[in-house]
Amino acid sequence: MRRTVKAMLGLAAGVAMQVAAAQQPAQQTPQQLSPVEQRIVAEIRAHAPQALELLRQSVLINSGTMNQAGVRAVGKLFRDQFDELGFKTRWIELPSDMQRAGHLLAERRGKQGKRLLLLGHLDTVFEPGSTTPAWEPQPGPDGKVTTIKGQGVSDMKGGDVVIVEALRALQRVGALDDTRIAVMLTGDEEEAGNPKSISRGDMVDIAKRSDVALSFEGSITGKDGMAAATVGRRSTAFFELEVKGKQAHSMGVFGPGGYGAVYEAARILDAFRQQVVEPGLTFNPGVILGGTEVSFDDEHSRGTAFGKTNVIANTVTVKGDLRYLDYGQRDRAQARMREIVARSLPGASAAINFRDSYPPMAVTPGNLKVLEQYSRASQDAGLGPIGMVPPESRGAGDIQFAAPYVDSLDGLGASGGGAHSPNESLEVASIERSAIRAAILIYRLTRQD
Numbered sequence: 001m002r003r004t005v006k007a008m009l010g011l012a013a014g015v016a017m018q019v020a021a022a023q024q025p026a027q028q029t030p031q032q033l034s035p036v037e038q039r040i041v042a043e044i045r046a047h048a049p050q051a052l053e054l055l056r057q058s059v060l061i062n063s064g065t066m067n068q069a070g071v072r073a074v075g076k077l078f079r080d081q082f083d084e085l086g087f088k089t090r091w092i093e094l095p096s097d098m099q100r101a102g103h104l105l106a107e108r109r110g111k112q113g114k115r116l117l118l119l120g121h122l123d124t125v126f127e128p129g130s131t132t133p134a135w136e137p138q139p140g141p142d143g144k145v146t147t148i149k150g151q152g153v154s155d156m157k158g159g160d161v162v163i164v165e166a167l168r169a170l171q172r173v174g175a176l177d178d179t180r181i182a183v184m185l186t187g188d189e190e191e192a193g194n195p196k197s198i199s200r201g202d203m204v205d206i207a208k209r210s211d212v213a214l215s216f217e218g219s220i221t222g223k224d225g226m227a228a229a230t231v232g233r234r235s236t237a238f239f240e241l242e243v244k245g246k247q248a249h250s251m252g253v254f255g256p257g258g259y260g261a262v263y264e265a266a267r268i269l270d271a272f273r274q275q276v277v278e279p280g281l282t283f284n285p286g287v288i289l290g291g292t293e294v295s296f297d298d299e300h301s302r303g304t305a306f307g308k309t310n311v312i313a314n315t316v317t318v319k320g321d322l323r324y325l326d327y328g329q330r331d332r333a334q335a336r337m338r339e340i341v342a343r344s345l346p347g348a349s350a351a352i353n354f355r356d357s358y359p360p361m362a363v364t365p366g367n368l369k370v371l372e373q374y375s376r377a378s379q380d381a382g383l384g385p386i387g388m389v390p391p392e393s394r395g396a397g398d399i400q401f402a403a404p405y406v407d408s409l410d411g412l413g414a415s416g417g418g419a420h421s422p423n424e425s426l427e428v429a430s431i432e433r434s435a436i437r438a439a440i441l442i443y444r445l446t447r448q449d
């Protein structure tokens, strides 16, 4: 594994981010599970039917992000589980004008081993009235249900159940005693409340007093059939380009009239595309409006433009996103973009503004070490090695708020497909598999200094 980790560190520096598929970790020789670890596995296997029933109950409660009562009800269901396991639980309220339900926090404050932060979310993208079926078991040819379609089955109530089942098995064998574990299930992951400094303030505080953060978003299986986890996720940020030109008769456009705002905007965007190029960096102009009168409504992402073919346009607005691997890459990209913006065509000028949203989860040596331990736990349990998902292939997630402060790994949840779509599905057996991997990892981390 050491060689692979070293090779990956090039990625951390943002130099050679050319990862096409899930990275293969070097095969490790599986060790035997200790007797306690074997009992943990047996507990998880024995509890599989109850795990599926917990998932069913949680999925049948609609918890679209805006359905605050539903999110709270799912929170109550999971809170009862953590209470039963001896965690101290509380509901974190958010300011009412944020219009989000809040978060569930469950904690054990012992003295032993690494301090863990486990992350999940209670909300889904499916609001009340969604036409997506809530819970649809899919029997195979032999009548056995191997897949379940439904609202939030894999994103991510399946992952929440994996957390509960892993901790339940640890509790049954007495392995939770004196551990330091915080579980945070957020109520607004799919559309985090603003400002994020408040909606994610508690998460950041807990991350600062933790050693390792594990997030249970859906686990990914690569084309080669190997499971893969996430050691990095790109930031989400936004840019806004405002371009001005001189309004004049179109016949003067290449001369005294100046080029106008539309040519200037086209020059800038094309120069961005051709000159601001780095592996792992993308920016996408999502909407553009130009003419002599332009208005844009940010809340609804919609606008209007007025202009005439015989008039040089005097204004253009462009809104886009910007995704980067780490702050160094952000700063280089923004500096390059500002230079390009400043090289105005005659008669035009422009200004660009940037706004950060999710911080990047950079690929750090610490994250790779957690992946290595996770992969070893999986192999020791006979469940195969775990590869690495390329950071640029995942969208934003809650773990990014914790990642700047702790070693972090994401993708420990259940496997499925079609997240956010009417075809969202879950592979039933993956709950047990992921719970076993997570429980062994948590057991070992909570016994390390």
Ligand SMILES: [Zn+2]
Pocket: 121, 155, 156, 189, 217
């Ligand atoms: Zn999710």
